[in-house]
Amino acid sequence: MKLSPTMQKYIVHWGEMGTRWGVNRTVAQIHALLFLVNHPMTADDIMETLNVARSNVSNSLKELQSWGLVKVQHELGDRRDHFVALQDVWEIFRVITEERKKRELDPTLTVLRECAIEAETDFEIEAATRKKMDEVLEFLEVLMYGYDDFKKLPPSTVIKLLKMGSKLGQLASLFGKDDT
Amino acid sequence: MKLSPTMQKYIVHWGEMGTRWGVNRTVAQIHALLFLVNHPMTADDIMETLNVARSNVSNSLKELQSWGLVKVQHELGDRRDHFVALQDVWEIFRVITEERKKRELDPTLTVLRECAIEAETDFEIEAATRKKMDEVLEFLEVLMYGYDDFKKLPPSTVIKLLKMGSKLGQLASLFGKDDT
DNA sequence: CCTTTGTTTCTGTCTTTACAGAAATTAAAT
DNA sequence: ATTTAATTTCTGTAAAGACAGAAACAAAGG
8 A cells, every 4th residue: 555645754753753652663653554544454555555574564463452452354255354443542542541551650650669668667768768759659649540530531521621721720729628 | 879679679660661661771760869869969979879881870960951850969179060859759740741742742743733734735645534633633732732731730739630530520521511 | 185375483684772981071279 | 281080972882672584383265
């Protein structure tokens, strides 16, 4: 499949963006391609379109499937796998956030909790340091539990909340005890 | 300076985390060190403590300063630079978010806007694809403007909002027109 | 059961990034 | 101005990651 210059630019940039956030370039590019395109593609289609090795496509697709961003489809009278990407932007965002949380933030939280506990009995550590460790932990926990709450809301509600923006802040500071 | 095992674990993990998010390991480690420690450190102190080359420390510190996460201090009768890290967790978070937004999200937004405009006149691109490009753009814009609003609020208010969590959602769906 | 088609795993190469050590630069103190 | 201390920039090496091509594997059809 031949890409229009605009789509090419889009996909290349998306790949670039990926690398800056620790995502493999090819993975990001394939994701962008499958997102933009309006029909399922085979691994060979992708390979031709992006000019990457077959094996690279295969591994990247596996990665994307493990993230839940891409699914396999079959077409009548064709035994090849056809791949389609999740098409809803908010859903994509939700999936990526959720997955990174699970893969990176959760393990981090575990380690930080261990450290906080060890620090309690480690008299080499100054009280001020211990306090800071606790603060980081508290920060991440508030953030994650907050996130867990918000992710349940429908996108339209989240959009409303985002657009209310700082008005919400005024509201919050009216009542609501600060139980930090 | 000798590190207690707990601090070592903390710092190593922080470095590990950094790499997963596109931050240089040493940069992340030095940041963690300076954050945890309760006094300014010289480049040589850091070098000894973390066992990395002097040049590496120098470059990493420059990087951290460019992010606004570390500042130089001078002590009476000592011409060496002493480095201190920002100590407030919420402020650190704000600075990092802001900086990454500036360095990565803003340029992305520019490219995506260019693409969206080019796509309008590019008849190789299907209508559905164009629509998806617009949706991504819209999504990022809502997110960024929302963020711009919330970052002005004091942390205590944000904490309150986060803790209200999904209750806010119920509120938002009561009134508030959905002007998407 | 053998052939064809499709997919994955393996192996080696290339590219990028991280880093150490040396050289060069800057700046303070005498 | 010269010496000394401090810091940065430069250069080469090492490690990690990305990727292509080949080989191996799996499965469907005849």
